[in-house]
Amino acid sequence: MELKKGKYLLSGDVDPLELAENYGLPLYIYDSAIIKRQIDRFNNAFSVKKMKLNYACKALTNINILKLMKKWGMGLDAVSIQEVRLGLHAGFKAKDILYTPNCVGLLELSEAVKLGVKINIDNLSILEQFGDHYPEYPVCIRLNPHVMAGGNSKISTGHIDSKFGISIHQLPHIHRIVETYGLKINGLHMHTGSEILDTEVYLKVADILLNTAEEFKDLDFIDFGSGFKVSYKNDGIETDMEDLGIQLSQKFTSFCAAYGKDLTLVFEPGKFIVSEAGYFLTRVNVVKQTTSNVFAGVDSGLNHLIRPMFYNAYHKITNLSNTEGRKRIYTVVGYICETDTFGVNRKMSEISEGDVLCFHNAGAYCYMMSSNYNSRFRPAEVLVHDGKAHLIRKREKMKDLLRGQVELNL
The missing domain is CATH 3.20.20.10 (Alanine racemase)
Incomplete structure (x- = not known):
């Protein structure tokens, strides 16, 4: 997904905002063309008689x-x-x-x-x-x-x-x-x-x-x-x-x-192969100004993407709904009842409530480390392959939270 003519495009010109509309938010998206590019780059870098790449699948x-x-x-x-x-x-x-x-x-x-x-x-x-x-x-x-x-x-x-x-x-x-x-x-x-x-x-x-x-x-x-x-x-x-x-x-x-x-x-x-292929889309619930910060609060949190909180990992964040807007400084936070801060003092195109934000490099250790903390549902996953989008994991529902629990007659 790269910036072209004021619009973010996936391979095959798939529009991520259309995917957000079709599959709901929050949403993980993976682009197989980038995965293949990374595999080819790795293979082409080495010149030995026998080599094998084993995908570290814990990444995704x-x-x-x-x-x-x-x-x-x-x-x-x-x-x-x-x-x-x-x-x-x-x-x-x-x-x-x-x-x-x-x-x-x-x-x-x-x-x-x-x-x-x-x-x-x-x-x-x-x-x-x-x-x-x-x-x-x-x-x-x-x-x-x-x-x-x-x-x-x-x-x-x-x-x-x-x-x-x-x-x-x-x-x-x-x-x-x-x-x-x-x-x-x-x-x-x-x-x-x-x-x-x-x-x-x-x-x-x-x-x-x-x-x-x-x-x-x-x-x-x-x-x-x-x-x-x-x-x-x-x-x-x-x-x-x-x-x-x-x-x-x-x-x-x-x-x-x-x-x-x-x-x-x-x-x-693992990460080398899938990190750049993944994008995580969220919707801005609220823009909240305090005496020291302007917070963009999204419909996600450490339950869906914990790397910034766990590893102090950096994920680039862009506003898909306003790619050409004037730049302002925001602290992007989640909706979990914890201090789940995604990014501090990020210079971004002006954000309004309802805008769709994109977290980049979300292919590795992002969905895989997600949870049901605060009893929130885990998001859906979509794969863009050969220019078409395919749902590869359904969004969780209430029945998924109850599955496996044994309810006593108390």
Whole structure:
């Protein structure tokens, strides 16, 4: 969705204001053309003999999005057994799903074994239990490189205090478990967190992982995770994928030559693939002026889009109803009985009650983190694909709030 001739357009010239009228507000919209663009950009950035992109589906698991990922050659990165089952339902083959849980018990891993997916283990206790029960089942190991990466401490996962991964300093213990139970280690994995901007930091982590891989003689793949930064302010500040692709491709190719085998280079992009493809539309309920602020209060809140409150995440906000109006300063807030502020002191086209506001970069971790807080309904989702809009999730109703509750005769 970009500004053209005073009008915001989705691919195929689909008018978002018409979608708002047809499907109601609040509303999530996803543009498949942008998803495909991001997949192609990622694939084109790297030049190695074998590469696989596994979509980190926790970003957005609508079944239609998963089907598009499969259609366009993606594998799947799943962090729960439910995501594994969603992937299988969407048509992914078990061999194309990598299950990377955190702090789950052996019971859930046993389910994954039955389903036949690839398994990634990130702690010594479970690795030992897994080896005792399933010594013949190949397994990947998630390592923690002790590198602080990314622009937000809440989503950095490779530092020394992180709960994710087995410490790189515990390699001797890993080897003891592997040798004791005769485990086949088919892959190594690292993921240091999101919002990685500095190519050199990523290459530093790559060196750690590749050096470690030399100690495992029967690998099939090496998974470098993801965490690539997208531009939230349309300022072009993002991971330079093309530069990273050139440097990491050279490094990986040299490693494979020395290793004596062409391993598969694996990534698990989520936000990079779907963030820019998503838009969240809301209606302005009230414009409220106080002694210090002009608030634009919308028909949504942290129940629908919690990232600004949870991560201090920035989402560009535009007024679709008045794209050419004079600029004024607003603080955009929600209708939840909490301090649910979307953006402070935003310079925007003048807002009137009833206007439709658009939150950009709403494809990743937005609908997925929504809730029924304040007993509010979750919004509908629409997919724009091949120039046409398709409803892919219905707006919730009162029966959805009551579903699953057991009402006693009190």
